[in-house]
Amino acid sequence: MAQNPDAWANPLRDAEDLRLPRIAGPCSVVIFGVTGDLARKKLLPAIYDLANRGLLPPQFGLTGFGRREWSNEYFADWVRQHVKENCRTPFRESTWQQLAGGIRFVNGTFDDPDAFLRLSQTVQELDATRNTHGNHAFYLSVPPWAFPIVAEQLAKSGLSHSQGDAWRRVIIEKPFGHDLASAKELDRVISSVFSPDSVFRIDHYLGKETVQNLLAMRFSNMLFEPIWNNHYVDHVQITMAEDIGIGSRAGYYDGIGAARDVIQNHLLQLMAVTAMDEPVDFSARNIHYEKAKVLSAVRLPKDLAAHTARGQYAEGWQGQEHVPGYLQERGISPDSTTETYAAIKLWIDNWRWAGVPFYLRTGKRLGKRVTEIAVVFKSAPHQPFPANAVQEHGPNEIVFRIQPNEGITLRFGSKVPGSTMEVRDVNMDFSYGSSFTESSPEAYERLILDVLLGEPPLFPTTQEVNLSWKILDPIEKFWSTQGQPEQYESGTWGPDCTDKMMANDHRAWRLP
């Protein structure tokens, strides 16, 4: 079909051929921090699952970089073991063989220039033997302090520069700094080494099917968008609750806290996706544009004491298990003021949302593990029923369940069967659940593939990160003057002050 020699088009690709999946081109992934939890439980299995779904090219390499003195073979065995334990799709020997030939390990520390020289040789060797065409992605699954060091070493060793059409990309995980100033500094360091469109910031929530479905649901239906504004919406609650404690993350978590760890990235991103206007199209540029627009319209309440809440989990019973309080956790100073629970109220100053508060909350050791977005509607302007007929009838809600049991719940009033007129709230559930989830890909699969394909719509930009810090910084500053956060019993829904915060507005948290 290539009539015009200048405009070469792959004759085997056809816009009408929707069956053909997007397969990444020849490339390799280098993982720093490959022995960490994230790599073992998520990244390596995701890479395997991608390969098993036929989405990775035969010309693929995987390099681990770490302190351990491992051989390629030992590392490959180690990867195999963790892939087998954690992969989502069935373990298939042939898929493993496809990956195994390209697995390498480079031993060294981040401050050792020789190690990066060896890494450079390793990726060159992959180019030569695996034909990876000089395309390499560097996944920095490392603590934030290591970002600048690794970036600098990548620059010095020439790894960050590619020749010709080849690409080099870097993937970084949260936290992107701990405030606006440090985020800017981090960005300065990273962007001095990699061009802005080569930097992929992972917010794994954006890779989740449900979050993408939120966009589909909002912008492909007639049903919801007309009521998606301050005429009909009373307020929005966004919750991410964890039932676990900080586990072994004391070193990372203390001093960071729930708001920086979760609100700054996941919850503000969820809020942006919930509140943004319709993008012109689904290109990265236009989605970013709309998200940035809504994030820049955020205003904080004046009285932060009344409209924010924080807490620390105390000793208690999490279900059947007796658990220590935050201050008793190993590695945590007994007078730590780090919050493990944070709730904030935000306004969005635009035509659509003026007057509609957005409540964001997150915490550890809460009642259960759940992430959801609840859009709570105003009450009907008039009830023609006797007052006692509607006493069990609350406001209508649309709840997006992000995890677990992904789906959508619609809550509305319905007549209780019987001779009297009595209206009670009922749920109408759409569940991806029992069914779709079984086969829906992990967020990391989608995101890693997008990096390898160079498609950035699901990755937050520097601008979004900075806008988020702008929102959070004044709250953190206020909190730093407030001493110890309030204690809450593990396994409950947070400190008393969070209920007071809602009561101040004559509202209450949903029980997720």
Add this chain to the structure above:
Amino acid sequence: MILTLNDTSTKQIADQLESMHIRRGEDAQGRVLTLLISCRQEDLEPALKAANAASWEHPCRVIAIVPGSPRLVTQPADDGGPDNGTADGPADSDAQVKVVGPVASNGLETVEVAGDKPITAFRQDSRLDAEIRFGADAGASEIIVLRPSGELVSHLDTLVIPLMVADTPVVVWWPGVPPTNPSKDPLGRLATVRITDAANTPDPAGTFARLSQHDTPQDVDLSWTHLTLWRAQLASMLDQSPHSRIRSAQITGQNGNLSVLLLAGWINVQAHVPVRIVWNSRAEGIQQVSLQCDDGDYVIDRCSCASPQGAAQQDADTSGTAESGASEGTSKSGTSEPGRSESGAAHPGDSADPTGEQAWVTTPGSPKPQMVSLPHRTRTECLGEELGRLYPDKVWARVVQSDLSFEQSYAEED
């Protein structure tokens, strides 16, 4: 859980389904489509197994129609035990059956047993037996098995209409011999997508030829779905070197394999180049595809079959063999050597890769062939892909309507 309803009605089945939903506290919620399966008894269980597995991705209501003979008579058999003919085991009833009169092309010889006494009367009346399967027996779907006989066999559409999920797409799948013209078939007319599996019939080529005469954009054959991974790998292989033009192509595959023919058709339709087919009796499905391009040969070779040794080596750096390679007409095993050195676990050539799922990709200028996992797709995977895709497949339509005649030869046997 399996519920058997003998001599029943569609209303009774629908009521039973409804009451089970209520009792089990579940609704027909989340059922995104109705999958009709029309098949013979012996094809039923494997087909349901595939549908169950696919249902995890696409929760659906499955209605399997297993038509009996329009007229049949049974007589007592010597060894006929009273437990024959229970709803769980109607498959083992062949011994008791004697079919009289015409049998539907997809008909089933079945037997009716009432209590201990096999029926011996000549039956002309219509009768509907059914099963409802739930829970562990139905994956994420619910399954209704209909066994109509007598006059009902010629009115299958009105039989399933009351049982379909409201206002959702309908997919009909013939796991075995399909009707001559699926789009005019009573069940086929109800469907958004009609799936056939010509390769799973006694005469694949004949079936395919019949089907292609009546092909509509809503019809698809699983022999095409089997190709998706191959097509994806081929397209992605070519992505890597832009501006390279395909001159010709050669496909080696199992004698008479439909997918081989369709792959040739696809390359021909998309790239407008001559394609040559080498049939190899030892191959399983597609064995090798080679695209002869301006800058050399792009080859994907699945090394699972013990291909003839000593054929012309097709080295990665041997460019310019485009035409000569095609004219030799022998199957190649050129990638077996690099394969051996690449991976300790695979020794293609002498003892083929035990999984039969590996293929080697060779491109011009690549240092050595790279291994890619290219498993034979299961029926479940193919069915899953079809259920996820309910739009008309225009590429398929173009391939089917192309002339599909290619230069062919047979690989040398040794």
